Amino acid sequence: MSKATATRGRPLSPHLTVYRWPVTMTVSILHRVTGGALYFGTLLVAWWLIAAATSQSYFDFVNVIYGSWLGRLVLFGYTWALVHHMLGGLRHLIWDTGAGLEKHRASRLAWANIAGSVVLTVLIWIAGYAARGF
Template sequence: MSHSHATRERPLSPHLTIYRPPITMTTSIVHRITGGALYFGTLLVAWWLTAAAGPQDYFEFVNGIFGSWIGQLVLFGYTWALLHHLLGGIRHLIWDTGAGLEKHTASKIAWANVVGSVVLTILVWVVGYMVRGG
């Protein structure tokens, strides 16, 4: 039994290969992810502070972990997550006042969130390096 008309495939729209998520949606998702990551990072900060209050050799052990390349990478990521989440919170605070909700303005604020978090993270690390005498 043959059909007299060709079978049409159903459209898969919006498909990830053709749909570009708006920057506001992307930063909203990243804001949630960084919020979760901050829980883990804050545990690391608490570990370091607890070690600082304990025996010298234990502090040196923990400090050595944070001073390793992987420790520095984790701390760099924690710094970025903290600053990105902070700026995202400010972005939402602005929106809560009713300002910046127009699509064009909201996109600009979202991009400022992304660029600002990267620039501030680099600035924090450069200043920290300079203060330590690097």
Template sequence: MSHSPATRDRPLSPHLTIYRPAITMTMSIVHRITGGALYFGTLLVAWWLTAAAGPQSYFDFVNGIFGSWFGRLVLFGYTWALMHHMAGGIRHLIWDTGVGLEKHTASKIAWATLAVSVVLTILVWVVGLMVRGG
């Protein structure tokens, strides 16, 4: 039995399991994940703002959740997601101008995205603690 051209076995398209992860690919995936996480984090910000506009007792309740160790951990993650997504957006903006597309340069920019996001997150939290006084 012969196969017609339409039913002949064809090679599969390359998939994530075929490629060796590169920093540019990883940062692109993380950029998408942080974009999704920002939706959740923005709901938390909206919840806090809504509580601030409501009764003092409800605001104290919400503030208590955000001030707990778990709430602070979530807010720290939200801050990192925001900083990482911003840095990734700037990385893509640079690439959109046609600059930094060479493999070596693109890898350096991707590593810089990670480093900048970590440094900015720590900076935001340190300044926040200094302003709060604790």
């Protein structure tokens, strides 16, 4: 039997170094990731509430952990995940009405989701520190 050889090379699939992710795909992935992170963050909120209901010393222990630089960083990330996921839900609500489905508008909404989540998170933390008198 003769063996046939291909005369032309097969086309290569786009690779990560060649393919540029659209912002809508990036925000969609972030929406899923933040949804998963909210499960972990909700456990932190539940731990804080349980500590508040248990005793003053245990509540102080949890507050020391949350007040450390690592705890504040985790809480900042949780706040951003919460705001980003909420804005992503609003973006989907807009799409459910049939508006914003054009490519340029969907990209604009995705960028607004990213920028809005960062700005709102910073504003929430500024308001929180202002309310505490820091």
